[in-house]
Amino acid sequence: xxxxxxxxxxxxxxxxxxxxxxxxxxxxxxxxxxxxxxxxxxxxxxxxxxxxxxxxxxxxxxxxxxxxxxxxxxxxxxxxxxxxxxxxxxxxxxxxxxxxxxxxxxxxxxxxxxxxxxxxxxxxxxxxxxxxxxxxxxxxxxxxxxxxxxxxxxxxxxxxxxxxxxxxxxxxxxxxxxxxxxxxxxxxxxxxxxxxxxxxxxxxxxxxxxxxxxxxxxxxxxxxxxxxxxxxxxxxxxxxxxxxxxxxxxxxxxxxxxxxxxxxxxxxxxxxxxxxxxxxxxxxxxxxxxxxxxxxxxxxxxxxxxxxxxxxxxxxxxxxxxxxxxxxxxxxxx
Amino acid sequence: xxxxxxxxxxxxxxxxxxxxxxxxxxxxxxxxxxxxxxxxxxxxxxxxxxxxxxxxxxxxxxxxxxxxxxxxxxxxxxxxxxxxxxxxxxxxxxxxxxxxxxxxxxxxxxxxxxxxxxxxxxxxxxxxxxxxxxxxxxxxxxxxxxxxxxxxxxxxxxxxxxxxxxxxxxxxxxxxxxxxxxxxxxxxxxxxxxxxxxxxxxxxxxxxxxxxxxxxxxxxxxxxxxxxxxxxxxxxxxxxxxxxxxxxxxxxxxxxxxxxxxxxxxxxxxxxxxxxxxxxxxxxxxxxxxxxxxxxxxxxxxxxxxxxxxxxxxxxxxxxxxxxxxxxxxxxxxxxxxxxxxxxxxxxxx
Ligand SMILES: Nc1ncnc2c1ncn2[C@@H]1O[C@H](COP(=O)(O)OP(=O)(O)OP(=O)(O)O)[C@@H](O)[C@H]1O
Ligand code: SF4
Ligand SMILES: [Mg+2]
Numbered sequence: 243x244x245x246x247x248x249x250x251x252x253x254x255x256x257x258x259x260x261x262x263x264x265x266x267x268x269x270x271x272x273x274x275x276x277x278x279x280x281x282x283x284x285x286x287x288x289x290x291x292x293x294x295x296x297x298x299x300x301x302x303x304x305x306x307x308x309x310x311x312x313x314x315x316x317x318x319x320x321x322x323x324x325x326x327x328x329x330x331x332x333x334x335x336x337x338x339x340x341x342x343x344x345x346x347x348x349x350x351x352x353x354x355x356x357x358x359x360x361x362x363x364x365x366x367x368x369x370x371x372x373x374x375x376x377x378x379x380x381x382x383x384x385x386x387x388x389x390x391x392x393x394x395x396x397x398x399x400x401x402x403x404x405x406x407x408x409x410x411x412x413x414x415x416x417x418x419x420x421x422x423x424x425x426x427x428x429x430x431x432x433x434x435x436x437x438x439x440x441x442x443x444x445x446x447x448x449x450x451x452x453x454x455x456x457x458x459x460x461x462x463x464x465x466x467x468x469x470x471x472x473x474x475x476x477x478x479x480x481x482x483x484x485x486x487x488x489x490x491x492x493x494x495x496x497x498x499x500x501x502x503x504x505x506x507x508x509x510x511x512x513x514x515x516x517x518x519x520x521x522x523x524x525x526x527x528x529x530x531x532x533x534x535x536x537x538x539x540x541x542x543x544x545x546x547x548x549x550x551x552x553x554x555x556x557x558x559x560x561x562x563x564x565x566x567x568x569x570x571x572x573x574x575x576x
Numbered sequence: 577x578x579x580x581x582x583x584x585x586x587x588x589x590x591x592x593x594x595x596x597x598x599x600x601x602x603x604x605x606x607x608x609x610x611x612x613x614x615x616x617x618x619x620x621x622x623x624x625x626x627x628x629x630x631x632x633x634x635x636x637x638x639x640x641x642x643x644x645x646x647x648x649x650x651x652x653x654x655x656x657x658x659x660x661x662x663x664x665x666x667x668x669x670x671x672x673x674x675x676x677x678x679x680x681x682x683x684x685x686x687x688x689x690x691x692x693x694x695x696x697x698x699x700x701x702x703x704x705x706x707x708x709x710x711x712x713x714x715x716x717x718x719x720x721x722x723x724x725x726x727x728x729x730x731x732x733x734x735x736x737x738x739x740x741x742x743x744x745x746x747x748x749x750x751x752x753x754x755x756x757x758x759x760x761x762x763x764x765x766x767x768x769x770x771x772x773x774x775x776x777x778x779x780x781x782x783x784x785x786x787x788x789x790x791x792x793x794x795x796x797x798x799x800x801x802x803x804x805x806x807x808x809x810x811x812x813x814x815x816x817x818x819x820x821x822x823x824x825x826x827x828x829x830x831x832x833x834x835x836x837x838x839x840x841x842x843x844x845x846x847x848x849x850x851x852x853x854x855x856x857x858x859x860x861x862x863x864x865x866x867x868x869x870x871x872x873x874x875x876x877x878x879x880x881x882x883x884x885x886x887x888x889x890x891x892x893x894x895x896x897x898x899x900x901x902x903x904x905x906x907x908x909x910x911x912x913x914x915x916x917x918x919x920x921x922x923x924x925x926x
Contacts, residue, residue, distance in 0.1 A: 364823040367829065
């Protein structure tokens with residue numbers, strides 16, 4: 243991995259949400275460790291899939307990268323500029339290059355604004371073009387995301403979920419960004435519409451050379467679109483590799499379990515395969531387990547896992563994993 | 577379904593009219609509102625009262641302060657007992673088709689011989705001024721305070737809200753009554769200079785209403801601030817606000833373009849439901865002599881003036897009472913209708 247084609251570099255990113263008690267004299271009694279030390283690079287033009295169960299900190303990771311949450315510690319470099327140290331003004335300028343598409347297509351559009359105003363807002367905020375230019379641009383963007391440009395005067399509540407998500411995409415594209423965080427853009431949509439939106443995102447990526455951080459809670463959703471995939475568990479990345487490597491040579495017990503839940507197309511293989519059902523609930527991120535965070539649910543956990551947090555290491559070139567017993571997982575779980 | 581198909585469904589095939597033009601949430605609510613007959617009746621009545629109040633001189637034969645000591649305590653619907661000279665000099669309706677009204681008591685007269693009908697109509701001005709000015713004052717102060725507090729969050733929010741809590745725990749009405757008594761005493765002494773003097777002059781210019789506005793505003797912005805903060809908090813976490821931050825919008829922009837337009841609707845409804853209370857509070861203050869200054873007619877003050885002789889002259893209490901009741905009822909219907917209309921929209925939406 244050469245450094246100069248890296249667009250986003252995340253180093254030991256930590257985001258803790260304080261838990262406070264008391265009304266007048268608030269004191270911190272703990273923290274939700276939503277993101278607890280994640281590091282990865284995203285290369286120009288690629289899609290990095292970020293996968294994990296609900297509540298593991300995917301959204302928080304995405305938002306913290308964009309500095310929508312102030313990180314507790316760690317660094318985020320965008321085009322080699324440290325976002326965590328950047329001034330308000332620099333950050334505002336940089337926001338033209340990095341955008342986000344949201345998880346909930348109903349909450350992400352202001353119900354009191356027309357579609358035209360929603361999509362033109364980024365242009366207004368950055369003072370781009372005359373009002374006439376902006377109107378033209380909005381129509382162009384609507385066409386680009388497969389919506390009828392006639393709809394500029396309509397309000398969000400008059401659209402379906404899939405259409406709303408397209409509006410969200412158009413807004414994100416308005417500033418012609420290089421990098422877009424796609425925060426579960428399809429999870430809230432009907433299965434029949436999911437493929438359309440993913441295809442749209444792929445087409446746009448090809449046309450405009452976009453770089454994506456594509457978040458999803460299930461491997462089947464990112465399989466198609468990602469170049470590389472990172473698997474997250476309770477605020478940490480447990481495994482990261484090229485897509486085909488991750489699917490072909492899964493190392494971490496948690497990834498193996500997740501993968502065993504992805505339905506296969508071939509029924510014969512489906513029957514043959516071992517399904518691993520994880521027992522127990524996801525522990526609370528306010529009080530994560532000691533050592534390896536997965537040890538409470540890991541089928542091959544040993545004493546050492548409770549004591550010692552496994553290092554996130556490069557097991558083979560380009561294939562990172564955080565587990566003490568990679569070989570054992572290969573023998574016992576496959 | 578293909579996106580093209582989805583889009584076609586939004587087109588009204590029969591008229592083709594809806595095509596490309598959306599209806600805002602407010603427009604939806606307005607449609608809902610129009611279906612509610614009682615609420616519409618309330619609006620019509622309020623509109624009538626507003627028109628009558630604005631054009632009060634047209635609707636009244638005499639000025640509200642015009643005394644006629646030869647025909648005091650007249651019953652309603654009785655003829656005048658006044659000289660042509662008096663009518664010619666003081667009656668707005670003289671030499672008009674309504675000239676008969678100059679010598680006819682529509683609602684009787686009070687112990688000072690003032691035409692009660694004229695005073696009732698002018699009294700509407702007071703009630704409406706209170707309804708609109710006091711509610712605007714409370715809405716604007718409360719909304720700005722609550723929006724800032726809710727948006728800022730953290731320590732700022734904590735301090736701002738504790739101030740509201742503190743003021744809530746202070747019995748404000750007695751304090752305001754005491755302050756008003758103090759101001760009125762100063763006014764009687766003829767103080768016109770300094771800060772107090774300015775207030776007193778302002779108060780006199782508004783016929784004693786200025787203190788009423790202050791009293792009602794001071795009492796009610798607290799509740800409005802809490803409501804506004806609550807609304808802002810619920811919207812602040814919404815993803816569209818996050819989206820605005822993601823495109824680099826500044827705090828002011830987010831508050832003005834994203835938060836206020838969303839919170840103002842519910843707040844207006846809450847405020848409109850308070851209006852009858854304001855009208856009553858003014859009536860109460862005027863009734864105990866702390867509201868408008870004589871001879872400004874307020875329905876509350878009129879009831880106060882009339883209730884001593886309620887047995888012999890019930891009309892002096894009855895008419896202002898009816899006016900007060902009908903107006904507050906109309907405002908109530910209107911507010912309820914607004915709330916239902918917006919709730920219905922919320923219920924129907926995902
Ligand atoms: N603003 C916040 N304040 C406090 N806690 C938060 C906040 N945002 C998220 N959290 C907590 O951080 C943890 C991670 O949340 P996050 O939204 O990042 O999860 P996620 O992986 O995106 O889940 P999902 O798939 O449900 O979207 C959760 O336990 C959540 O409750
Ligand atoms: S370190 Fe231990 S508990 Fe953690 S995944 Fe590996 S084997 Fe399981
Ligand atoms: Mg999320």
